[in-house]
Amino acid sequence: xxxxxxxxxxxxxxxxxxxxxxxxxxxxxxxxxxxxxxxxxxxxxxxxxxxxxxxxxxxxxxxxxxxxxxxxxxxxxxxxxxxxxxxxxxxxxxxxxxxxxxxxxxxxxxxxxxxxxxxxxxxxxxxxxxxxxxxxxxxxxxxxxxxxxxxxxxxxxxxxxxxxxxxxxxxxxxxxxxxxxxxxxxxxxxxxxxxxxxxxxxxxxxxxxxxxxxxxxxxxxxxxxxxxxxxxxxxxxxxxxxxxxxxxxxxxxxxxxxxxxxxxxxxxxxxxxxxxxxxxxxxxxxxxxxxxxxxxxxxxxxxxxxxxxxxxxxxxxxxxxxxxxxxxxxxxxxxxxxxxxxxxxxxxxxxxx
Amino acid sequence: xxxxxxxxxxxxxxxxxxxxxxxxxxxxxxxxxxxxxxxxxxxxxxxxxxxxxxxxxxxxxxxxxxxxxxxxxxxxxxxxxxxxxxxxxxxxxxxxxxxxxxxxxxxxxxxxxxxxxxxxxxxxxxxxxxxxxxxxxxxxxxxxxxxxxxxxxxxxxxxxxxxxxxxxxxxxxxxxxxxxxxxxxxxxxxxxxxxxxxxxxxxxxxxxxxxxxxxxxxxxxxxxxxxxxxxxxxxxxxxxxxxxxxxxxxxxxxxxxxxxxxxxxxxxxxxxxxxxxxxxxxxxxxxxxxxxxxxxxxxxxxxxxxxxxxxxxxxxxxxxxxxxxxxxxxxxxxxxxxxxxxxxxxxxxxxxxxxxxxxxxxxxxxxxxxxxxxxxxxxxxxxxxxxxxxxxxxxxxxxxxxxxxxxxxxxxxxxxxxxxxxxxxxxxxxxxxxxxxxxxxxxxxxxxxxxxxxxxxxxxxxxxxxxxxxxxxxxxxxxxxxxxxxxxxxxxxxxxxxxxxxxxxxxxxxxxxxxxxxxxxxxxxxxxxxxxxxxxxxxxxxxxxxxxxxxxxxxxxxxxxxxxxxxxxxxxxxxxxxxxxxxxxx
Ligand code: B12
Numbered sequence: 001x002x003x004x005x006x007x008x009x010x011x012x013x014x015x016x017x018x019x020x021x022x023x024x025x026x027x028x029x030x031x032x033x034x035x036x037x038x039x040x041x042x043x044x045x046x047x048x049x050x051x052x053x054x055x056x057x058x059x060x061x062x063x064x065x066x067x068x069x070x071x072x073x074x075x076x077x078x079x080x081x082x083x084x085x086x087x088x089x090x091x092x093x094x095x096x097x098x099x100x101x102x103x104x105x106x107x108x109x110x111x112x113x114x115x116x117x118x119x120x121x122x123x124x125x126x127x128x129x130x131x132x133x134x135x136x137x138x139x140x141x142x143x144x145x146x147x148x149x150x151x152x153x154x155x156x157x158x159x160x161x162x163x164x165x166x167x168x169x170x171x172x173x174x175x176x177x178x179x180x181x182x183x184x185x186x187x188x189x190x191x192x193x194x195x196x197x198x199x200x201x202x203x204x205x206x207x208x209x210x211x212x213x214x215x216x217x218x219x220x221x222x223x224x225x226x227x228x229x230x231x232x233x234x235x236x237x238x239x240x241x242x243x244x245x246x247x248x249x250x251x252x253x254x255x256x257x258x259x260x261x262x263x264x265x266x267x268x269x270x271x272x273x274x275x276x277x278x279x280x281x282x283x284x285x286x287x288x289x290x291x292x293x294x295x296x297x298x299x300x301x302x303x304x305x306x307x308x309x310x311x312x313x314x315x316x317x318x319x320x321x322x323x324x325x326x327x328x329x330x331x332x333x334x335x336x337x338x339x340x341x342x343x344x345x346x347x348x349x350x351x352x353x
Numbered sequence: 354x355x356x357x358x359x360x361x362x363x364x365x366x367x368x369x370x371x372x373x374x375x376x377x378x379x380x381x382x383x384x385x386x387x388x389x390x391x392x393x394x395x396x397x398x399x400x401x402x403x404x405x406x407x408x409x410x411x412x413x414x415x416x417x418x419x420x421x422x423x424x425x426x427x428x429x430x431x432x433x434x435x436x437x438x439x440x441x442x443x444x445x446x447x448x449x450x451x452x453x454x455x456x457x458x459x460x461x462x463x464x465x466x467x468x469x470x471x472x473x474x475x476x477x478x479x480x481x482x483x484x485x486x487x488x489x490x491x492x493x494x495x496x497x498x499x500x501x502x503x504x505x506x507x508x509x510x511x512x513x514x515x516x517x518x519x520x521x522x523x524x525x526x527x528x529x530x531x532x533x534x535x536x537x538x539x540x541x542x543x544x545x546x547x548x549x550x551x552x553x554x555x556x557x558x559x560x561x562x563x564x565x566x567x568x569x570x571x572x573x574x575x576x577x578x579x580x581x582x583x584x585x586x587x588x589x590x591x592x593x594x595x596x597x598x599x600x601x602x603x604x605x606x607x608x609x610x611x612x613x614x615x616x617x618x619x620x621x622x623x624x625x626x627x628x629x630x631x632x633x634x635x636x637x638x639x640x641x642x643x644x645x646x647x648x649x650x651x652x653x654x655x656x657x658x659x660x661x662x663x664x665x666x667x668x669x670x671x672x673x674x675x676x677x678x679x680x681x682x683x684x685x686x687x688x689x690x691x692x693x694x695x696x697x698x699x700x701x702x703x704x705x706x707x708x709x710x711x712x713x714x715x716x717x718x719x720x721x722x723x724x725x726x727x728x729x730x731x732x733x734x735x736x737x738x739x740x741x742x743x744x745x746x747x748x749x750x751x752x753x754x755x756x757x758x759x760x761x762x763x764x765x766x767x768x769x770x771x772x773x774x775x776x777x778x779x780x781x782x783x784x785x786x787x788x789x790x791x792x793x794x795x796x797x798x799x800x801x802x803x804x805x806x807x808x809x810x811x812x813x814x815x816x817x818x819x820x821x822x823x824x825x826x827x828x829x830x831x832x833x834x835x836x837x838x839x840x841x842x843x844x845x846x847x848x849x850x851x852x853x854x855x856x857x858x859x860x861x862x863x864x865x866x867x868x869x870x871x872x873x874x875x876x877x878x879x880x881x882x883x884x885x886x887x888x889x890x891x892x893x894x895x896x897x898x899x900x901x902x903x904x905x906x907x908x909x910x911x912x913x914x915x916x917x918x919x920x921x922x923x924x925x926x927x928x929x930x931x932x933x934x935x936x937x938x939x
Contacts, residue, residue, distance in 0.1 A: 025875060025910065044665025071872045078880035109887045133883075134890065146664045160911050176512030176522060218525075218557075266870070272891065289646040 410474030704729025
């Protein structure tokens with residue numbers, strides 16, 4: 001297969017029409033375009049990362065900016081998944097290099113990135129089993145015992161799942177299977193992945209192929225999570241979760257803090273929406289990283305702003321959390337910083353997504 | 354009290370060794386007169402096992418006891434004794450002036466050297482033979498290293514229950530600690546053996562060999578005929594996987610790995626001929642250590658193969674109980690999602706099925722919930738699904754199909770007192786000329802399906818009684834038409850009865866479900882099914898899970914282009930099915 005110098009141009013020239021097809025949920029056209037690129041000699045990895053992955057991010061940006069509704073986003077994502085499958089169907093079965101099991105963490109429903117990773121690994125000669133979205137740790141462990149792959153690759157899109165990630169990583173390592181982590185949920189540079197003691201991290205599937213070839217875990221002492229028995233604060237916060245969400249919902253008097261324009265609210269269920277804030281705070285406490293919570297609020301602020309939703313509801317939630325966690329110094333400092341950060345005119349450097 | 358003037362030395366030297374404590378060496382009342390001979394202090398020093406040398410500020414040896422002279426025969430009192438002293442000074446070279454301790458090897462003995470500076474620029478050297486001490490310590494350390502290795506081996510070998518992974522761990526551990534390369538051969542299976550080879554600090558490889566090509570000793574050990582350690586000759590090492598790598602493999606030792614009754618495998622340790630093999634094995638493998646390691650490896654391999662056997666049995670059973678991949682049906686778009694409560698097994702009491710009409714006009718579909726959870730429910734489910742598959746050939750009308758199913762289930766219930774009643778929705782979908790879809794839905798005590806319309810959502814009340822509970826059960830049907838893009842969502846009560854909310858006890862409920870589906874008519878069937886499952890399980894985040902199944906039947910929005918094959922689109926695997934690439938249709 002030749003990699004023509006015009007390759008990026010081929011992708012670029014197809015991208016607008018491809019995105020247009022996603023917007024119309026026209027899976028036929030979208031598949032045709034993607035598969036056509038393969039026919040032109042573009043490598044599957046480039047189609048999957050450069051076309052499908054890039055489109056997915058753009059979908060996310062449009063949704064975040066309030067320009068696309070949830071339904072539009074879902075429809076386009078679903079077509080995107082079909083495209084991955086159609087491209088994958090043209091990749092011959094691999095296996096010579098070894099076997100990898102790919103899965104999402106418990107509670108993680110962003111399956112598309114993991115699907116892309118699966119197909120890129122397959123295109124590079126690995127036998128891949130994709131376990132799908134939201135794989136509970138115990139399910140993963142029993143699968144690993146049964147099939148004994150060389151590596152398990154875990155994908156995490158949202159840092160909210162990091163406490164669950166820790167459980168899953170430990171469960172996988174207990175079966176003697178090394179863990180490769182990836183996805184934005186593990187931190188931009190994989191820093192949270194390392195704190196949770198993974199055997200390797202890669203920023204993307206192409207880099208993952210190189211990492212897998214090096215087998216960095218071979219002969220090395222098993223990595224150790226720098227988080228042990230996570231802070232007592234996390235345990236306490238988990239215990240109080242119900243009460244905290246309850247207090248926040250009471251304060252909101254039945255309204256969602258993220259309720260917005262009828263066609264396109266950021267959220268609608270006060271219980272789930274307040275729960276999300278608590279869980280992000282929980283993840284920040286678990287990792288003792290206040291930047292995690294700040295990033296989340298930064299994202300939230302811009303998504304609310306794009307929909308002209310006031311941050312009043314969010315302030316109320318943060319206030320209730322601060323009251324309910326008055327004896328939790330780390331959580332309190334996250335909340336204090338957060339409220340500071342939400343003040344109009346406040347600019348912060350980080351948190352770019 | 355300054356004793357610097359107190360002579361200790363023999364008459365040949367004036368000046369004295371400064372002594373700081375008088376308890377050991379009582380000071381003589383006066384300088385002894387000639388004849389020069391060993392002083393009392395010297396005689397005392399001569400009696401001890403430690404060598405003692407004293408030098409003055411110029412480096413001249415002023416005193417040396419018998420032990421010191423025995424250790425360093427070139428030592429001469431009254432001289433610089435450069436050669437002898439150089440040995441000591443080199444030993445403590447790092448610390449030229451100050452007090453220092455070091456160890457040095459003299460004629461195969463280990464000597465501990467201690468230098469202490471004394472007043473007046475003098476230096477005292479103490480030499481102690483620590484050879485035996487060191488040997489004891491070394492063997493203690495070696496013993497510790499052995500037990501550390503064995504402990505590490507045990508904990509690593511205890512991890513996996515997969516035979517291949519375990520075999521590889523055995524090979525890696527052995528190659529790193531016991532040999533220059535190690536091969537593990539698993540028992541003969543269908544005339545072949547699987548082997549795992551690993552190089553010291555190097556890569557590992559796997560392969561399969563014919564049992565007939567095994568070297569005799571390996572075959573005998575695998576068969577359980579020779580169980581002790583044995584040697585393989587160089588000419589037996591000429592084939593994969595024992596082929597020598599690099600410069601001369603001198604030979605190999607092999608050892609059966611004891612399992613349950615028969616060997617769980619054989620371990621072959623390859624050693625390179627070169628003496629500097631850099632491994633513990635280059636000095637010859639420590640047979641005891643290898644045997645202990647083999648014990649542990651054998652236990653781990655045996656446990657893994659036992660587990661694999663049980664898992665295979667379970668998998669065969671399970672295959673008939675797993676949810677099916679959706680078929681491709683012309684003119685009908687389908688999407689499904691399934692989350693069993695018993696995650697480890699992936700089976701449960703919820704089910705769905707779609708059977709394309711043999712004449713090519715649409716499909717029969719169903720979704721339901723057998724009472725109970727886990728394996729028992731899964732078995733009842735499998736039976737029910739097989740019944741419908743058979744009955745469907747006799748009857749396509751949904752209501753009469755439910756009647757037949759009710760009778761069949763009551764009969765089998767009577768036969769083996771299994772209270773396997775169920776709630777079910779059965780329907781047919783027939784494409785319309787207009788591009789839409791006509792559905793006939795019949796229900797047996799199941800939550801009402803939800804229609805996702807262009808202008809909102811509605812539920813279809815179809816009532817009916819439980820299936821398989823009473824002989825006089827009554828079923829009804831309703832007919833609905835779907836416009837292109839519209840969907841009918843079937844779900845089990847695992848969705849609406851998911852417990853969550855603030856206190857973890859509130860049900861997700863039909864209202865939340867219908868709210869969730871508003872505006873979803875633009876979404877493909879699979880995305881709708883996923884959305885419902887996602888939200889139900891998020892609601893459920895804290896509590897125990899119930900089985901969840903969702904089936905979406907949709908009138909396609911975009912018709913397939915003429916003559917296009919749907920095949921290539923449909924390899925999006927169900928969430929739990931391996932994407933190993935078997936579906937590589939192009
Ligand atoms: C599609 C989508 C969904 C779909 C997912 C469906 C599916 N089948 O995948 C659904 C609707 C379920 C969803 C839900 C939610 N989503 Co969403 N989603 C997205 C979207 C648009 C695309 C995701 C994607 O596929 N990206 C493309 C891939 C290719 O990029 P990637 O994830 O970076 O992956 C690459 C690398 O990171 C790496 N990689 C990834 N995994 C791995 C694994 C390994 C082993 C390796 C080596 C590498 C690797 O390789 C990939 C390929 O290059 C993103 C937008 C975005 N920017 O990504 C939002 C996004 C991730 N979602 C977001 C949010 C907030 C949510 C929700 C919380 C919304 C809500 N309020 O309900 C829920 C949470 C659900 C849950 N609990 O999991 C936010 C996250 C914001 C934040 N700061 O964390 C984003 C960024 C949208 C946005 N711009 O605001 N989402």
